[in-house]
Amino acid sequence: MAIRKDDIRVPNLRFPGFEGEWEQRNLKELFTIGSGRDYKHLSNGDVPVFGTGGLMTYVNEFLYDGESVCIGRKGTINKPYYHKGKFWTVDTLFYTHSFKKALPKFVYYIFQKIDWLKYNEASGVPSLSKSTIEKIEVYIPKKDEQEKLMGLLSALDGRIQTQNKIIEELQTLMQILTKEIFSRKLRFKKADENVFPEWDKTKMGDVFEFKVTNSYSREKLNYSEGIIKNIHYGDIHTQYRTLFNVEKEHTPYINLEVNTNSINKESYCQVGDLILADASEDLKDVGKSIEIVNLKDQKTLSGLHTILARPLKNIFAIGFCGYLFRSEKVRQQIQKEAHGSKVLSIAPVRLSKLTLPIPTLIEQTLIVDFLFSIDEKIEIEKVLLKKYHVQKQYLLQNLFI
Missing domain, CATH: 3.90.220.20 (DNA methylase specificity domains)
Structure with missing residues (x-):
């Protein structure tokens, strides 16, 4: 990537082959904002219902079908997320549709760069209005450059998702093994292969x-x-x-x-x-x-x-x-x-x-060494996850204006 610092409307980092300034646009020019609605009258189904905290339940009807970026209207207003397919949102969550000039996934990354709390309109529970969101100004490149940026960040998101799964699986393993050990279903043996005495x-x-x-x-x-x-x-x-x-x-x-x-x-x-x-x-x-x-x-x-x-x-x-x-x-x-x-x-x-x-001191030591080794592995994976997040923040800061 080439370093570009000569123009405030060009990102610091840029893929080779792309030239020209990014266009300044209001968010209103890029998409339409939809409002969530109550879902409690609906029956159970396979369509996800999203709130500001994420997935809530599943119903049998959908509010929108397609690519969308959601952002909180009230409460958690600074955690956007992307969804593709059928879904329903509650009334505290906005969703976006009818995209123009910007690809949905690219909007998702723009949303991650915006300081949403700066636009908070309430002194109590944080809140946003459609009009406030629509007035926010951003810079966007042409769609072929958007595609390139999306590819890089999506690959990194995939790695973060995989890393989260690795950590979750290790934590589940830790819970299972701890339960097995302290219920005596998993037992350690002495150096002579005999089991330790009862606790x-x-x-x-x-x-x-x-x-x-x-x-x-x-x-x-x-x-x-x-x-x-x-x-x-x-x-x-x-x-x-x-x-x-x-x-x-x-x-x-x-x-x-x-x-x-x-x-x-x-x-x-x-x-x-x-x-x-x-x-x-x-x-x-x-x-x-x-x-x-x-x-x-x-x-x-x-x-x-x-x-x-x-x-x-x-x-x-x-x-x-x-x-x-x-x-x-x-x-x-x-x-x-x-x-x-x-x-x-x-x-x-x-x-x-x-x-x-209370087992013998020798068996206690074996138990500690065994469980600590898994704990250490979890911490190593968490450090790696943190590095991926740091990399993503760096890219958002330098690939976007």
Whole structure:
């Protein structure tokens, strides 16, 4: 591709053989905007119904049949998506049709480059109107150049889709194998090929002690400077891996102006500690946990809405509790002990009642090594996926005006 920086109406990157400026057009000149409608009177069928969050259900009639790019009218207004074929959209989602001068898939990539939130018309729930969308100005090349650009970006989209599928399949495999291991259907053997003995069972309260945590809000945390890192329950829900390695996790510091002198030494995290989120609006996430496996001398605290559980020495192999507390058998017990209506919570006194299966230390180590190898593979594939997304953003930025 040739580099072009001499004209603001020519993209920075361009395929060889294409010359001339791109035309400036209002979106109204490129397509017609259609409005979604209620679908609840329709019967079940094979026609997809889309909302701002994606696929909702299937019905027996269609609102439009063909290529279309959809964009939110209300709510999620910044996530366009492309569909080809019959479909129905709800009233919070616009769809496009009757394309002129621009190919539908090319419009899809234009939509991905537009900063839709900049055109938000509401102070509360984000919203867009047809008239606002129609006035947005974009630049477009001739259709043969559109085809070339579509081919490149579509190929990259295909790779992203494949990569997402690889990750989903590995995550499913991880769930299946974890269930098989902790239900004893999949068993490990000793070096002499004999199976390990039956697992002991004990109450969590007999093998863990609970330490004091803090309640620092996000306002008292930052990601740029500090001495003490702080694990927030929200990050346990959304981003941390099962086995927490401080060198690999994006964890905030406590602001330097916060006085931490009164914090007891025993309250600082140690390798092997289990940290659980004590609250969630969703039953499946209440008591979600991580195990600390590497701190690299970094002072770290267990923060807001967390429970810090420290195991007794010489009972658990490092990493085992992380996987044990993600297993179905333990998760079901935590969910039964959770209480609350809108927000569910779990407390140390209730966690103490949990019955934990405990294999020998050697078998624990084999289990950790086996499951961690799959976790690592998932993370490698996620890094690759992120690179594809970065590549796509670069191309959108430089192939389009």
